Amino acid sequence: MNVLNNKPMLCLWVCAASLSGCFDGNDNNTAMTPMPEPEPEPLMVSYEVTVDNLTQGQPLSPITLILHSEGTLWEIGQPASVALEKVAESGDNEDLLVLDMAMASASGEGLTMPGNAQTITINIEDVTNAYLSVAAMLGKSNDAFTGLNAQGLAGLMVGESWTLFTNAYDAGTEANTEDMASIGAVGGEGFSEVRDDARNMVTMHPGIVSVDDGLATSALTQEQRFDNPVARIRITRTQ
Template sequence: MFLANSKVFLKRLAMPLAATVLVGACGSDNDNTVAMPTPAPEPAPTEYSYEVTMVNLTHGQPLSPITVALHGDEMLWQIGMPASVALEKLAEGGDNSELLAMEFIVASNSAEGALMPGSSTSVTVTTTSTAATHLSVATMLVNTNDAFSGLTGLELSMLDVDASKTWHLNVYDAGTEANTEAMGTIPGPADSGMGYEQTRDDIDLVAMHPGVVSKDDGLTNSVLTQAHRFDNPSIKLTITRTK
């Protein structure tokens, strides 16, 4: 009888003790809560910026709006290979819209107007894309059938921030339109003729340009004069990495 009553007494005594232990355990958990660290903000993307300055060294050849493009290791043209339609449109009519819209172009910019002989202009192109590893520049000599100049596939790793490099550029023939110099075929102010023509009637290969003949030198049907002739180099190009 005493043993049975003792068991009941001990059981009743244990219940408040267990509750006390449970409450104490809960309080211990709250005191040991560890705050989660705040994630560090993602770093701002690196900006790459290049200033391209072009000087027209010719006597009578305005240059079409300068095209500047950042891209991968592609080339806008290659000597001995056919010109793309985008390059053809620039070389025949000074229209750079399709060149700027080419699929592999990462970032681009264009001057607003023509660059007159003896003048200079600058264009800046900027990107945060690490795919922009190369740079190209292109322009048309507008008092010609399909002469253009520029530089393509320049590897940008050679330029540190605030570093500049200068080139003196020759003139190329797109090989898409015969150099007749005839009335109606020159888009520049010497003729105000037709620009791009879909039919290709020349060698269909990019090559060094042979130069303008002009009516003063015996090409009787030419609308050009000696003032429109050009010697190589015809353009001074300076590229500066600013960021």
């Protein structure tokens, strides 16, 4: 065998073996798989809503707050929803708190008496352009309520506050008889499925007449009369 004649083949074999021995599958030039980026922390958005009762003789029912992206709680000239009717006739806000359009909701505790105020906190994640709606019954009435209807919050920055004044509305679901049998706060019926107000639509409230001002069957006195505005609402974005 002529080893010299096979020298090129030997060299090729040695080189190939050498390369094979150096390759162990861990090529340092191979691109590393990128690590997934961590999920961003949710942005917590918080508001403090303070409601002042400006009336002299009307307690406000537990105050309802709702944050939503569409819809309204009421529309002047249109029938009230059953959820709003329950608030306006009896102060029951359970249905309002769980409306389909509500992205977040909160309720005050107990009554807000005349001259007093109550502050409620409501929180939501990752939404800074929600609408705020507020509702509460004027307790000594047939179906009077007050509140905010889809107040946009997009322009309210952290640390800023807005103050708004609200009027009294008539749910149009119960006639304003002011009699003992129809007002829950003075011992009568609260919410009734039967709507006996012929208008059956939300309007501005005409006010309380009272027994002192000539409505002989009224269970209310001049103390329960009110002028607009009936509430002051201060909204503060705290986070």
